[in-house]
Amino acid sequence: MTLSVTHTEAIAPPGRALLPLWVGAGVYALLLVAGNRLLNDPDTLWQITVGQWIIDHRAVPTVDVYSFTMRGAPWISTQWLAQVAYAAAYGLAGWSGPVVLAAAAIALGFALFARALRRHLRDSTTLLFVVAAFLLCLPHLLARPHVLAFPILVAWIAGLIRAADRKEAPPAALALLIALWANLHGGFVFGLFFIAPAALDALVNAEAAARRGLALRWAMFAALALAASCCTPYGWNALLAAQKILSLGQALPLIVEWKATDFQGFGPFEICLLLAIGFALVHGLELPAVRILMLLGLLHLALAQARAAELLALVGPLVIAAPLARQFGTAPLPAAGARASLASVVMVALGAGTLASLSILDYAPNMRGTPVAAVTELKKLNLTRVLNDYDFGGYLISTGVAPFIDGRTELYGETFFVDHNAASGLMEPDNLFRLLKDYDIEATLLRTQSAATRLLDHVDGWQKVYSDGIATIHLRKPGARRTAEPAVAIDGN
Template sequence: MTMSTTHVTEAANPMRGLLPLWVGVGVYAVFVLAGNHLLIDPDTMWQITVGQWIIDHGMVPQTDVYSFTMRGQPWISTQWLAQVAYAAVYSTAGWTGPVVLASACIAATFALFTRFLARHLSESSTLVFVAAALALTVPHLLARPHVLALPVMMAWVGGLVAAADRRDAPSFRLLPLMTLWANLHGGFVLGLALMAPIAVDAVWGADARTRRSLALRWAAFAVASLAASCVTPYGWNSLLASRKILALGEALPLIMEWRPADFSSLGPLEVCLLLGLGLALYRGITLPPLRIVLLLGMLHMALSQMRSLETLALLVPLFLAAPLAKQIGAADDHAKPAGAPRRLLFAGLAVVLLAGTVAYASVVRFEPHTRGSPVTAVAELKKLNLSRVFNDYDFGGYLIANGVAPFIDGRTELYGEKFFVDHNAASGLMKPENLFRLLEEYNIEATLMRTQSAATTLLDHIDGWQKVYADDIATIHVRKPGAVHTLGPAVR
């Protein structure tokens, strides 16, 4: 009798089963404390500017209204809702707004991640996956639209995998998630693509008598999901927009996040792969065929493009959790904790986090990294009243945010492969003739380039271009026919 009573008391303890909550709270605190890390990408600035434009005009963009090189060309923003959200919180709380919003979405992502894994795995195993996922995703966790879509991605894929684990079809209640994802970020295409292998896995493992009906239910869900993804201001064009990214060809490897994995030095990806391989060999772990296909597909994506590390880190454990639970230990089966104490705990933690956020934001200044913010240089540039400025790629977001039409910015799909590659070859002097051609072809009046760039050094030595401003971040050269360089002998 005593042992039975003790067991019931432990199972009813409201503090049990709260690992997702503690993970979410911890992740939120870490990212708020390191808030400026979230603002190191200059693209955040033009994302907010576009969001404010949408709010002011009550419509989404259909053409480019920012650059002078592509003005009027067709351009849609498949991440318009995330841009509006960032613009709204920025107008309310300055840079604290995007930091808090991004941190909250990252925390929600990891809380959901922990919840899905803890259904199958022990808490210790779950925490190992959480630590690995954090290590792999931190470099790409920035205040950009994809971060706001991460909890939606987690809920969507988690729902699909849970259905496959039950040998069942997903609930149609998941469909609003696809519509939300399609309005937050173009990555929703991955959510659609994953339905096929997950559905095959579910049908493959089902009883032979139910396979036909189960396949039909998955097919109906897939059709409904495709329709739900088109419920955007752009309709089915949001679905087709991903083609422009994939068509960038040679431009993709030139963008940091699209580069393949680099194993020249030991990093988180290599450590995780080696540990995972070692565990599989030591424990003799086996996986169902379709789960192996999903694992290898995600691994290929991560090795091909560093930006896919987040999908490898956050989605692959969902595919592996149920099979691994049978081989490395399943989660403890506890009774559901009492609701009232949990609600009090949630309310208390919410108050503490809110108070802590306000207090920390009152003493710490959040602001974008100076690497992509040529503040003083742009202030000097605006005094010159010039309209055709050849700029460094990373400065484009800051120029848009400050009302200066850029030559190029982070909307690479707008500019296309050739334009981007030509600009990169010109600014880096891989092809010096590209620099002179672009300066003449677009009637460039001034250049705003990184002070350390090869193009800046070359313009210091070219007649007809006068340096009018320079600091540690950016240098301005103005076209001036009578200007003669003074840093070396005349170039004949």
């Protein structure tokens, strides 16, 4: 396979000149059709609930108002603007609102991604990177705050890389993006950190006489970006909140999206990685030292945390686009006419398609793993202190039931989260009974197949009052007696 990045067209046809628009339109249409997939995360439920609270109170939360274990404890929502956007969209159009909003943000992110790559690479190469990036991002394409920040992530990194390619400092106006990002999602911290390698790349390639002045301009931009990131209702506490998440220690590997990448199955990540390595070996790809360090850093993040695959997918190609173009030879693509009219036609078509699809498609969260029936029964008991499964917390918040724990792991902290995980999985059975006692638990709402649920079936003082294929409720009842002895394995049987 030969990679060609040379443009042979004297003037690109208008249709091809609008490649970023076609990419955005295609991604948007695909996500709109598969919209229910965007609602496959229970965290979306509590994100919308928090957003509605902010709208109703015209204020951002500073303490926990949802759980009974941490009620009143300091807690801030660094994703407040995204939560408000999702809540407003939901209030306007039901579940169609968050689907359209998330799909539009993701599509815009990929359109900007294609636009940035196309400054250097041929359309076919750009599309190759777009497809690979989409596949790597796919597991994390959900109606959650991080996808609303996709366009900002791409535009921010592209701006830094473009400045480094030109051996210049970024324009001061770019700092406005980090201010918006800081109100949408905590991932803005990555954007701040990326200033350092981009600045180093610019300095290494600049003329020796120009380095001092260039370093000063980059330092001034970094200070401006840091100040801009504090332009939130929480000020500089937004930075501290991000640090609190990263310091969760043993709790992070227990959360699916924070786990290390698993190569036990042959998936898109491994395929893309092997193809990239093969291409680099066959074609003798050469990259500047700093760009290699950037790429290795992104790869390390993606291997250490599955959720960071999207950073490798969207940032990695931007890092290597210019070096690829220099090594294989390219020329800027000449401008083509009729872009505005074609863009208008495409946008009108997308708007019409959206309205048509909303009248045909029925969007709703996937409730297959959600304890809908169990919570209905739980509410009849009028209890206030229920030990729940971690994954059930978001749904409990959305239904007005105070959870023991939910997806706001930074609120609960490392020790609390690890203790709860060890209790529900019976890695440390004493933890379960300690939590039941220390928090004066009245009932439990745990997965039916969990080890803790099976144990409570055989413990005096706890009565099973409801069970289905998803969740089981055990009620504390002092007079209750176990209905069966625990199964004991003898000789491995």
